[in-house]
Amino acid sequence: MHNPAFTMNNVKWSAWEKCCILDGVIYINSSKENDSENMEYYYPFDYYRAPVPEHLVNYILGRKGNSYKGLYLHHLFASLDCSDKEQVKRWVEKFGPLYSPWENFEENGGAKVELFPFYDAYATFKRFMEAGKDFKKLISGDPVQGGELDWDDMIFESREDRLEYTFDSTKPYLAGISPVLVMRYKEPGQRPVLEWDWAIPDLISALYFMLFLDLTTKGGPYKCADPRCGNFFYPEDLRGEPQYCSPECQNRVNQRNNKARKKKVRLLWREGKSPEEIARATGIKIEQITTWVSTFKR
Numbered sequence: 001m002h003n004p005a006f007t008m009n010n011v012k013w014s015a016w017e018k019c020c021i022l023d024g025v026i027y028i029n030s031s032k033e034n035d036s037e038n039m040e041y042y043y044p045f046d047y048y049r050a051p052v053p054e055h056l057v058n059y060i061l062g063r064k065g066n067s068y069k070g071l072y073l074h075h076l077f078a079s080l081d082c083s084d085k086e087q088v089k090r091w092v093e094k095f096g097p098l099y100s101p102w103e104n105f106e107e108n109g110g111a112k113v114e115l116f117p118f119y120d121a122y123a124t125f126k127r128f129m130e131a132g133k134d135f136k137k138l139i140s141g142d143p144v145q146g147g148e149l150d151w152d153d154m155i156f157e158s159r160e161d162r163l164e165y166t167f168d169s170t171k172p173y174l175a176g177i178s179p180v181l182v183m184r185y186k187e188p189g190q191r192p193v194l195e196w197d198w199a200i201p202d203l204i205s206a207l208y209f210m211l212f213l214d215l216t217t218k219g220g221p222y223k224c225a226d227p228r229c230g231n232f233f234y235p236e237d238l239r240g241e242p243q244y245c246s247p248e249c250q251n252r253v254n255q256r257n258n259k260a261r262k263k264k265v266r267l268l269w270r271e272g273k274s275p276e277e278i279a280r281a282t283g284i285k286i287e288q289i290t291t292w293v294s295t296f297k298r
């Protein structure tokens with residue numbers, strides 16, 4: 001299906017190779033090589049059609065060799081750890097700042113962007129991503145647990161109120177998006193066709209656009225079930241099981257669970273319980289218990 005949101009390309013989306021972060025400001029070198037003519041360009045919606053390549057995700061998050069399954073650009077943004085300046089720097093290097101960099105360019109070709117608005121926009125965006133599961137519950141009609149909904153330093157009377165507040169907080173980030181009429185030449189030498197398109201002024205608006213499309217077509221963002229990871233992603237398999245952003249996260253959680261189970265078995269065995277008693281108490285298979293017990297010293 002043709003989706004007009006995917007065709008907007010009337011804006012220059014620039015990466016910021018060779019940037020640095022100092023005292024809450026992102027700087028781009030004011031050298032000739034870094035002027036607007038020589039900047040690296042990319043198109044954010046390429047990373048909405050297909051996930052961000054693994055090597056790029058690993059580079060930005062500072063991890064090694066994970067094979068991610070469905071991290072699109074807006075997922076990757078919400079998965080950043082903004083307390084890690086290096087991650088922020090690597091994001092800006094590859095995808096640029098959140099607001100149009102062209103307003104920040106100085107005559108000598110350099111540019112600087114305050115980090116505070118970046119962090120602020122990030123926090124609001126992440127909150128919206130976190131609210132994804134509430135949207136799903138709201139739509140499916142799940143009852144609200146308890147009375148008041150506590151959320152950071154605010155208390156809401158209902159989930160609807162909380163979602164409404166979340167919606168309102170995103171409005172300033174979307175205010176710049178507008179429909180535009182464009183003339184497109186499909187074939188060289190042929191007459192142009194009139195089409196409409198979206199004009200998207202900056203990266204943060206594009207990220208919200210992706211999130212809105214997700215919420216209305218794919219059912220919202222998902223968070224990795226490994227609490228030590230916390231990446232947002234879109235799972236391939238939507239069954240009710242815990243979902244992980246990568247097989248590596250799943251393995252880590254399995255290993256941790258296994259270790260905890262083994263520890264429990266060891267404690268019970270040291271108390272003098274038999275493998276049968278341990279199996280009854282823990283629900284772990286007797287074959288597994290006898291294998292472990294044979295390696296323990298009393």
Ligand SMILES: [Zn+2]
Pocket residue numbers: 224225226229230231244245246249
């Ligand atoms: Zn993960």
